[in-house]
Amino acid sequence: MFNRIDHVGIAVEDIESALPLYRDAFGMDVAHREIVSEQGVEAVLLDVGENHVELLAPLGPDTPVGRFLAKKGPGLHHVAYQVSDIDTALQALKDAGLELIDEQPRVGIRDSRVAFLHPKGTGSVLTEIVEPAVAH
Amino acid sequence: MFNRIDHVGIAVEDIESALPLYRDAFGMDVAHREIVSEQGVEAVLLDVGENHVELLAPLGPDTPVGRFLAKKGPGLHHVAYQVSDIDTALQALKDAGLELIDEQPRVGIRDSRVAFLHPKGTGSVLTEIVEPAVAH
Numbered sequence: 001m002f003n004r005i006d007h008v009g010i011a012v013e014d015i016e017s018a019l020p021l022y023r024d025a026f027g028m029d030v031a032h033r034e035i036v037s038e039q040g041v042e043a044v045l046l047d048v049g050e051n052h053v054e055l056l057a058p059l060g061p062d063t064p065v066g067r068f069l070a071k072k073g074p075g076l077h078h079v080a081y082q083v084s085d086i087d088t089a090l091q092a093l094k095d096a097g098l099e100l101i102d103e104q105p106r107v108g109i110r111d112s113r114v115a116f117l118h119p120k121g122t123g124s125v126l127t128e129i130v131e132p133a134v135a136h
Numbered sequence: 137m138f139n140r141i142d143h144v145g146i147a148v149e150d151i152e153s154a155l156p157l158y159r160d161a162f163g164m165d166v167a168h169r170e171i172v173s174e175q176g177v178e179a180v181l182l183d184v185g186e187n188h189v190e191l192l193a194p195l196g197p198d199t200p201v202g203r204f205l206a207k208k209g210p211g212l213h214h215v216a217y218q219v220s221d222i223d224t225a226l227q228a229l230k231d232a233g234l235e236l237i238d239e240q241p242r243v244g245i246r247d248s249r250v251a252f253l254h255p256k257g258t259g260s261v262l263t264e265i266v267e268p269a270v271a272h
Contacts, residue, residue: 001163004185005141008215012259021258025232026217027137048217049140051187075260076212079144081162081184096161123154124211125146 001089002081006130007045007052009078011068015042015057022046022053032110041065043109054080054109078116080128086113089129093117110136137225138217142266143181143188145214147204151178151193158182158189168246177201179245190216190245214252214262222249222267229253229265246272 012018015033022028028046035042040063044055056077058066068077083089086105094100101116108114111133119126148154151169158164164182171178176199180191192213194202204213219225222241230236237252244250247269255262 002184005144005187008141008144010259010261018259025229025234048138051141072208073260075255076215076262079212093161098161119211122157123146123148124209126212 001092002083002129004082005051006080006082006128006132007054008076009054009056009080009126009128010075011065011072011077012055012057012074013069015044015055018055018057019044022055028053034109035059036109039064045109078126078128080114080130083129083131086115086129086131089131090115093129098122105131112136137228138219138265140218141187142216142218142264142268143190144212145190145192145216145262145264146211147201147208147213148191148193148210149205151180151191154191154193155180158191164189170245171195172245175200181245214264216250216264216266219265219267222251222265225265225267226251234258241267248272 023030028048030044031047032045040059042057042059046053056065058069060066061070090105099118099121101118105113105115108130113131115129117127159166164184166180167183168181176195178193182189192201194205196202197206226241235254235257237254241249241251244266249267251265253263
């Protein structure tokens with residue numbers, strides 16, 4: 001069902017402080033940077049072969065990533081798997097009995113279509129599925 | 137420096153309870169299963185395209201994964217990046233000023249060579265680099 005790991009999401013206090021490690025020490029190219037207001041985050045995608053690291057910094061404390069940081073501190077936040085057809089994948093996951101955060105795909109970073117599964121059903125791993133925009 | 141995300145490591149209480157989600161609901165093939173006594177874990181690798189999910193269950197409470205579970209509960213444990221030459225990569229990371237848990241590569245799962253970076257220098261993300269065995 002999943003083509004590959006699309007990205008690993010990492011919660012950081014602040015993008016500028018986190019970037020040098022990934023861009024300079026790890027040598028990853030910055031592929032995209034976007035403020036996603038409705039999710040309350042600034043996000044940066046870095047390339048690792050066909051996979052990505054997604055750095056996530058909260059736009060304020062009362063946002064999902066802001067609350068995550070307050071509770072757990074910075075670190076691994078979620079894993080995202082890439083699918084070719086998110087509607088079919090989401091239906092299959094629903095049929096398998098998984099609890100969804102997003103019953104319908106919504107628009108994610110870089111015009112992708114995304115949906116999150118509830119960590120209750122995934123051993124406390126916040127899990128996302130992603131159908132990239134055609135251009136990516 | 138990194139070819140791809142090699143795997144995402146996920147801490148679980150018990151392999152048998154965790155496997156159905158990844159194998160059956162997510163449809164990932166089990167590529168390998170191994171008890172790594174010196175690390176105190178039972179590990180299962182599942183295929184996601186060229187990437188993997190690595191499920192990690194502790195062999196007892198007084199092991200690194202056992203202590204992780206006691207402190208944080210199950211969930212995302214580490215991210216591993218694949219390299220072609222771990223000696224060169226490790227030297228480059230050392231030169232970049234990163235603190236290493238493993239100053240020298242050691243043997244990991246499926247005869248890979250691996251080394252961990254200290255989460256102190258990586259925004260609290262336990263980060264591993266992996267040079268797969270030639271056969272993989």
